[in-house]
Amino acid sequence: MAKILITSGPTRQYLDPIRYLTNASSGRMGAALAQAALEAGYEVAIVTGPVEVEYPKDAIVKQVVSTEQMKDVALELFGDCEGAIGAAAPCDYQPFSILTEKMSKEDFIRGEDSNGELLLRLRETPDVMAALGAVKREASDPRGGQWLVAFALETSDSHVKALQKLHRKRCDLIVVNGPNSINGSTSAAEILDPTGNLVAYACGSKLDVARRLIAETLKLS
Amino acid sequence: MAKILITSGPTRQYLDPIRYLTNASSGRMGAALAQAALEAGYEVAIVTGPVEVEYPKDAIVKQVVSTEQMKDVALELFGDCEGAIGAAAPCDYQPFSILTEKMSKEDFIRGEDSNGELLLRLRETPDVMAALGAVKREASDPRGGQWLVAFALETSDSHVKALQKLHRKRCDLIVVNGPNSINGSTSAAEILDPTGNLVAYACGSKLDVARRLIAETLKLS
Numbered sequence: 001m002a003k004i005l006i007t008s009g010p011t012r013q014y015l016d017p018i019r020y021l022t023n024a025s026s027g028r029m030g031a032a033l034a035q036a037a038l039e040a041g042y043e044v045a046i047v048t049g050p051v052e053v054e055y056p057k058d059a060i061v062k063q064v065v066s067t068e069q070m071k072d073v074a075l076e077l078f079g080d081c082e083g084a085i086g087a088a089a090p091c092d093y094q095p096f097s098i099l100t101e102k103m104s105k106e107d108f109i110r111g112e113d114s115n116g117e118l119l120l121r122l123r124e125t126p127d128v129m130a131a132l133g134a135v136k137r138e139a140s141d142p143r144g145g146q147w148l149v150a151f152a153l154e155t156s157d158s159h160v161k162a163l164q165k166l167h168r169k170r171c172d173l174i175v176v177n178g179p180n181s182i183n184g185s186t187s188a189a190e191i192l193d194p195t196g197n198l199v200a201y202a203c204g205s206k207l208d209v210a211r212r213l214i215a216e217t218l219k220l221s
Numbered sequence: 222m223a224k225i226l227i228t229s230g231p232t233r234q235y236l237d238p239i240r241y242l243t244n245a246s247s248g249r250m251g252a253a254l255a256q257a258a259l260e261a262g263y264e265v266a267i268v269t270g271p272v273e274v275e276y277p278k279d280a281i282v283k284q285v286v287s288t289e290q291m292k293d294v295a296l297e298l299f300g301d302c303e304g305a306i307g308a309a310a311p312c313d314y315q316p317f318s319i320l321t322e323k324m325s326k327e328d329f330i331r332g333e334d335s336n337g338e339l340l341l342r343l344r345e346t347p348d349v350m351a352a353l354g355a356v357k358r359e360a361s362d363p364r365g366g367q368w369l370v371a372f373a374l375e376t377s378d379s380h381v382k383a384l385q386k387l388h389r390k391r392c393d394l395i396v397v398n399g400p401n402s403i404n405g406s407t408s409a410a411e412i413l414d415p416t417g418n419l420v421a422y423a424c425g426s427k428l429d430v431a432r433r434l435i436a437e438t439l440k441l442s
Contacts, residue, residue: 018310018374023239052273089239093339118314120341153239 002221004042005081006033006059007074007088007128009049011067015095015120025089027051029151029187032210033087034059040214045081047073049088067091067125078132082221083147085213086129086169093122133170147172147220149213163196172220173199175213191216223442225263226302227254227280228295228309228349230270232288236316236341246310248272250372250408253431254308255280261435266302268294270309288312288346299353303442304368306434307350307390314343354391368393368441370434384417393441394420396434412437 008030012020031053034044044059047070055061062077064070067090078084129150139145148171152162158176166174177189188203191213202212229251233241251267252274258265265280268291276282283298285291288311299305350371360366369392373383379397387395398410409424412434423433 018244019242019312019314020245021240021242024241091240093240093341117345118343120343122339122341124338 001041001043002082003080004037004044004217005074005077005084005132006030006037006044006046007048007070007084007086007090008034008046008055009051009053009088011049011070011088011090011125012065013067013091013094013125014098016098021093021095021122022091023089025049025051027053027055029206029210030087031055032206033085033214035207036210036214039211040218042082042214045077047077047088049090067094067128071126071128071131074128075131075135078135078146081146082144083149083172083217084129084132085149085151085217086132087151088128089153090125090128092125092127094125096121096123127169129169129171133168136170147217149173149175149217151175151177153177159190159192159196162192163194166192166194173213173216189213222262222264223303224301225258225265225438226295226298226305226353227251227258227265227267228269228291228305228307228311229255229267229276230272230274230309232270232291232309232311232346233286234288234312234315234346235319237319242314242316242343243312244310246270246272248274248276250427250431251308252276253427254306254435256428257431257435258438260432261439263435266298268298268309270311288315288349292347292349292352295349296352296356299356299367302367303365304370304393304438305350305353306370306372306438307353308372309349310374311346311349313346313348315346317342317344348390350390350392354389357391368438370394370396370438372396372398374398380411380413380417383413384415387413387415394434394437396430410434 009027010023010025012022014020034056037044038058046059047062062073064073137146150169150171152165152174162174162176174192175189187206187209189209191200193199202209230248231244231246233243235241255265255277259279267280268283283294285294358367371390371392373386373395383395383397395413396410408427408430410430412421414420423430
């Protein structure tokens with residue numbers, strides 16, 4: 001049976017050994033997608049950031065911390081997968097350097113920056129789904145084509161931004177949901193194709209939404 | 222019996238509805254201290270940031286998200302406590318404003334900041350333990366004196382920095398431990414008094430360290 005890759009959970013970008021930048025993401029949608037995919041007969045590989053959620057025992061699970069690591073492991077696993085679903089919320093900015101020692105408040109108070117302000121210069125992290133999009137095999141490929149599904153969590157202009165995202169990452173479908181979905185157990189989502197058509201609307205538990213989405217992926221292969 | 226306050230876990234400073242800055246902290250030391258304090262006969266109130274750890278059922282637990290909230294709730298609870306232990310790792314920087322909408326990668330790509338850099342201007346959050354230190358009652362107070370114990374997690378110059386911290390926050394004891402303690406289940410800690418004397422050295426499980434520290438607090442009242 002075909003194998004698919006699911007990215008799940010947040011990633012962390014450390015500023016020093018203690019402080020980090022991250023995203024609110026529980027990994028519950030990734031876990032629900034893994035369960036729905038196993039039910040549908042897929043083999044499942046998951047690459048996940050630090051989460052407390054339990055993934056299905058039958059899935060292969062690879063743990064990562066940073067976005068760079070998630071991209072590397074995802075690229076490694078994607079080769080023998082039929083498709084990938086990006087349910088992770090990778091942290092998209094990172095500091096230019098990671099301090100090896102914890103920044104100390106005493107350092108700031110003693111230093112020139114005595115008004116307690118800190119300017120943090122951040123750069124973009126690699127885009128995990130765009131990296132998969134760049135190596136995705138077309139349907140004409142003799143080894144078989146591959147598909148990609150991204151998630152868009154936007155608080156405004158959701159369809160416009162979601163379609164930009166779909167095209168930038170070379171995805172086949174994009175799931176649009178609002179910020180209410182982040183940590184909750186229920187969810188509502190619209191599934192759009194590259195032309196902006198609403199191919200499905202799903203609501204209910206995260207597992208309900210996951211089953212609806214997995215049913216759509218079966219039409220892609 | 223006397224009541225004590227324990228701060229525990231990380232806090233989060235959101236940049237927008239999705240992204241936040243935080244500290245690595247599991248809340249396990251706070252939970253161990255609560256258990257040790259209950260065993261010693263203290264009543265226990267805990268103010269905690271978002272954690273997965275379970276606190277003892279007999280403790281009063283107040284949930285917060287940001288450092289400002291932790292400071293406000295801690296100040297509220299501290300009045301009728303004999304002492305407080307700061308085992309939390311409050312996030313010490315926050316953005317000047319929290320965006321109400323998620324920052325979008327499309328905004329950056331379209332905008333002037335097209336090289337993907339982001340300058341984040343941060344300011345210090347309120348210092349929770351220093352706020353308690355500022356209202357702490359002296360031993361001569363007719364309502365009874367109060368004590369404060371801080372934690373210092375430093376990766377270098379640990380004693381010097383820890384003592385600076387103790388004096389800045391007006392604490393009676395400070396617990397010094399290394400970064401290995403952050404998420405692990407075992408711990409090693411030195412307990413220093415305001416003159417820099419090593420009053421105790423504790424190692425073993427977090428509960429062992431917690432019991433040793435609680436025994437020291439009993440001498441403060």
